[in-house]
Amino acid sequence: MDNEILEYKCPSCGGKLEFNTKGQNMKCPYCDTEFDVESVKNLAEDRSNDKEDEFEWKRESENKWSEDDGMAVYSCKSCGGEIVCEDVTAATSCPYCGNPVVFVGNLSGELMPDLVIPFKLDKNAAKEGLKRHLSGKKLLPKVFKNENRINEVKGIYAPFWLFDTDADAKIRYHATRTRFWCDSNYNYTETLHYALIREGNLAFDNVPVDGSEKLDDTLMESIEPYNFDEAVDFKTAYLSGFLADKYDVDSEQSQPRANERIKRSTENAFMSTTVGYATVVPERSYVRTTSGRVRYALLPVWLMTTEWKGKKYTFAMNGQTGKFVGDLPTDKKAFFKYFALWFTGISAAAMGLLYLLWLM
Amino acid sequence: MKKTIIITAFAVILSLLMPIISFASPDMPPYPVVDEADVLSDYEEDQIANKLIALFKEHKMHFAIVIINDLGAETPYSYADSYYHNNGFGYGKDKSGILLLLAMSSRDCYIYTYGEAERKFGNSELTELEEAMLPYFGEDEFYNGFMAYAGACDSVLSFDILGSLLIAVLIGAVISLIIVFSMKSKLKSVRPQKTASNYVRSGSFTLTKDLDLYLYRTIVRTRRAETNSGSRGSGGGSRGGGRGGKF
Structure with a gap:
């Protein structure tokens, strides 16, 4: 090598x-x-x-x-x-x-890499993030919280592909407006049908797609967004003291995911212009991207893993913004306990309310 | 936790006790059964009167049955209305009460309601009463018909504990399920991003075509529900509500 x-x-x-x-x-x-x-x-x-x-x-x-x-x-x-x-x-x-x-x-x-966002938050911030993540969750098993032993806290520069593009779109909708009135014998519902045609464009900068096979794509998307105003030209010095991987999913393989997100965002933006109608249903949507540019970036992620009852739990924190994510187990006993408490209280209150209504 | 349990238990006990909180025996309104057509034996009349008096004590409204031979020139409503007010029927400040009028010659049956009773006995409640008694009247089983009528009045006015409990349990189950599943959803934070809206270049969205084309229109016409004419009488001097028919 x-x-x-x-x-x-x-x-x-x-x-x-x-x-x-x-x-x-x-x-x-x-x-x-x-x-x-x-x-x-x-x-x-x-x-x-x-x-x-x-x-x-x-x-x-x-x-x-x-x-x-x-x-x-x-x-x-x-x-x-x-x-x-x-x-x-x-x-x-x-x-x-x-x-x-x-x-x-x-x-x-x-x-x-073309860009790197340097770590802004250190390992202690990641540990604090985990503490906050575990607090205030009533259905989290107490044993998990008390005995939680994080195997390792790793600061990793994760490889990402950043997609810049202009999206041209043409979308046609079927829309309706409804009016109600009545006379002495009948109720009337009048529905006016429209075709809405929207054409235009929208630009995207730095849509990130995980370029690492071993990092879970959903986990990496969960800690978005990153602020790319703070991205700098890559220098190896930023990596010192952290882990980093090169990409093993190339930009071509990452494109479909970027396209999917860009298309949906474009459709949402166009949908926001169809106001004043009772219903709006897209009939035909055409989105074309032009001037596409792909860049390679390393983005800061704190990763933590732990095991509980034979299952591995992975937590991730955005090393720039501090956004912390990670699915947690459910305490089934607590689930049923809270259900029983709420059920009893609400049922009793509903019974009392029904009786009061009957009295009135 | 203990506090929650105590409050919950108190609420349950209170809600169950409320329906049986006793009240003072009110002053008696006029005797509740007038059998001018003589369709009831004395024993039957007493039995029915006792039942209606018991209902009066429990529900604080006057329950009366008037059986006549002929309406004369009057309508069932106007007869019942006049009879009710000319004979001091009703209870309380609003003279609340329900009068069942049977005219034997014309086989008219009219339920006249006034005051609080008019509000309590709406269309669905009156239907319930009719369904209970009319089959008996059709067979000239007047005693059974009146007893069924009294039972139906009691049923309408009594707090339906089982039905209410079922509704309360359903409400409790649905709301508490929503709450605990909302608590459970807080344990899940790993979710894919559906859009790239965070990365839209500021001010880049431009519309080059923005066209709303009117195509056509449809009109759906549905017949309005018939307004029920039996809820309030229409004769001169009308004051109460109710409805009637033939038996």
């Missing part, structure tokens, strides 16, 4: 730099010195000239793991330990010394 490991060393003490979500810069966890991302990038470029060292681990990985295995082996440049990971991994940490490493080969050439 033609890949290289990129690490960011502190120019001050030689420690491994990590991306600082609060300051939006690089920070040394050992001497607390902070550096500008651009400066660290220049340093990284400088370090990347050391071709011979990189050549060594390439040969080693090719000997032990084939591409078909879907795995790759690298050697940590800090401690020499062997890093075994999936071949889509773009950033991880050394299992021996814990130093963050970035595999540049998975982030260069065609695999180089």
Whole structure:
């Protein structure tokens, strides 16, 4: 595999730099010195000239793991330990010394992302998000809440395809207006029928579609939206201290999902112009996208998993906005208990109300 | 939790006790049975009167039965109306009561209602009374007919505990199911995005064609429901409600 490991060393003490979500810069966890991302990038470029060292681990990985295995082996440049990971991994940490490493080969050439939204929220924020997510839910088993042991909190830059496009649409609706009146003998209902024709266009920017096979598409959509005003040009330095994968679902495979969402949004926008009618039913909808542009981006996601009664529960938090999602189990006993309480109370109140109505 | 249980239990007990809260025995209105046509034996008349008096005590309105031979020149409504008011029928400030008039020669049967009774005995209730008694009157079984009429009056005015309980249980089941399923839905937060509306470029929506074409119209005509003429009398001096027919 033609890949290289990129690490960011502190120019001050030689420690491994990590991306600082609060300051939006690089920070040394050992001497607390902070550096500008651009400066660290220049340093990284400088370090990347050391071709011979990189050549060594390439040969080693090719000997032990084939591409078909879907795995790759690298050697940590800090401690020499062997890093075994999936071949889509773009950033991880050394299992021996814990130093963050970035595999540049998975982030260069065609695999180089166009954009990245840096993490704004750290691991503690993710843990707090989980606490909030579990609170105030009366049907959540107490044991799950009390004994909840999160296996791991992973900050991951998830690969996404971003679709920009202009959507031209022509939609025809059948609409009706209704009027009622009566005379001494009959009730009348008059229905006026119309054909509504709407043509126009609508533009979309950065419609995201999950580009990772192993990340659940619905989970990734649940933590939307992202604010792409805060997206920046990709620099590997942002990945330091986080996990990252390269895409393994290409943009072509992702297009149908983007088309589906764009079409529905376009239809909704056009439907909003059909006011003043009793009923409006679409008869024919034609949506065509033009000037389509696809970009590759890495977006920040905090992932947490836990197991309960043999079932795996995955939680995700938007690393930019803090939106937290994750399905939770239901306490069946609590479900029936609350049902019985509400049922008894409401039935008694209804009985009393019926009696009062009878008295009146 | 305990507080909720106590409040709930109190509400249940209160709602069940309300129908049997006692009330003071009211002053008696005129004797409830007038049998000028002599279709009832003395014993039957007493039995019916006792039943009607019991109804009066329970429901605080006057229940009367008047059986005459002939209406003369009057309509059943005007006869019943005059009889009711000229003989001091009714109970309470609004003179509430229900009078069943039978004219034997013309076989007219009229239920006259006044005051609170007029409101309590609407069309559906009057139908209930008619369905209970008219089959007996048709066979000249007047005692049974009057007893069935009294029973139907009691049924109409009594609080239908079983029926109400069924309705209350249904309401309770439906609302509580909505509540607990709404609580359950809070446990699910992983949902796909149906649209891309968050990513619409601001101000980009433009309509190049916006046409509303009128095509045609349809008119549906349905006959109006007949207004029931029996709910209120139409004779001179009309004051009460009711309706009647032949038996």
